[in-house]
Amino acid sequence: MRELVAARRRRPLRRGRADNRVAELVQDLARGDKRAAAKLISLIEDDEPEAAEALERIHPRTGKAHIVGFTGPPGVGKSSLINRLVRAYRRRGKKVGVVAVDPTSPFTGGAVLGDRIRMAETGIDPGVFIRSMATRGHPGGLALATFDAVRVLDALGMDIVFVETVGAGQSEVEIAKRAHTTVVVEMPLSGDAVQVMKAGILEIGDVYVVNKVDLGDADGLVANLNQEIHPRNGWTSPIVRTSALEERGIPDLVLALERHRAHLESTGELREREAARARQEILDNLRRLVEERARRADRVRAEIDRLARDVVERRLDPHAAADALLLGMARRRRVPVPRRRGRAS
């Protein structure tokens, strides 16, 4: 592990004068330049060599934006709701960022990103920045770089950043570990009381929205949700009824978001959530670094091949193989063959 950390340690950044492309981009970003923001997001998303430096320079400029995640089944109206919220926050003079995630094809690697269609009316408003992202194979309803893009928009000076996850099923709950406020969107006519009782996505909401109330029959869903919501750390998640289509309930939703933000600040939970997110991100990056190193080094790849043969021959189980590999990588020598252990994989 020591070596891993050392590999990551870079020479300290020269502050002040912009002395390279990344530093220039970050300076432009701090001045509110949207093109710089867009370029920085791409650079990080494509994992270009300058990505690490970009993030290092951006990070100190973040921490002001309220990060609000939206999750819920496909077609429930997340994009349309965000579009309405963008207008509402703009009327209050707030600058708004949006990162909208859609799925990447597992077969071709391509994607059609269509969330912008519902947000078209924001047009050329200088106080709005919308970025579409493909998951690029990342599970959990988010892309790997989603929250790095959020960081860029935070540094761009956005007061609030909405993150729209892929239309999520029942277990895409990663957003709750990363956003300050998580909004779960549901709609009437989409299942019975038992659907609402299932664990997962319906547990993570700080705010619940029953959208498409124009369809009628919202009372049943609201009653079922009410059964499942219990106070947590002094906060009882409100249920807000909206119709993005008919622009109903939007002020109530804004109020619910503001109240949750105030609650996080007054109870100190904001700091706790930030710390939880930091822990998560450190672990994510550790995983990425270890994997990258394992894939890159010929020596390690050869060890993986050898261990894989042992696993196939039932001489070793996959857990023990991973243990052995990690130990070998940390010590930078030939991976020792561990003794067989009774651990099931």
Place this chain on the structure above:
Amino acid sequence: MAKKIRVLIAKPGLDGHDRGAKVIARALRDAGMEVIYTGLRQTPEDIVEAAIQEDVDAIGLSCLSGAHMTLFPEVVRILRKRRAKDIVVAGGGIIPEEDVPKLRKAGVKAVFGPGTPLTEIVGFFKKAAKGA
């Protein structure tokens, strides 16, 4: 993560016919590109703003209303004004032969009429992204 080709497909102006734009979006997706589709009735300003925020390599404009001689060059002009002329612009739709050289001269890199094989269009965007 390898660099992905990102393309914005947009319909400028007052024209509700988006079948063609969707066929192109699907073809580019199947070729492994990330396609941002912005929907109907966009102004050239909207399109350029979206292209900049999405940091696309290229824009594909679809127009079947006959207003292409106004709308396509306007997108190119605004891109230049916004110092984003590295973003390649191509167009398609019902476009008379004699307009094609004029559009090319105005900075539209390629014009695809009805019946253009999808492979040709996919190939164009692949090459355009590499050149950028």
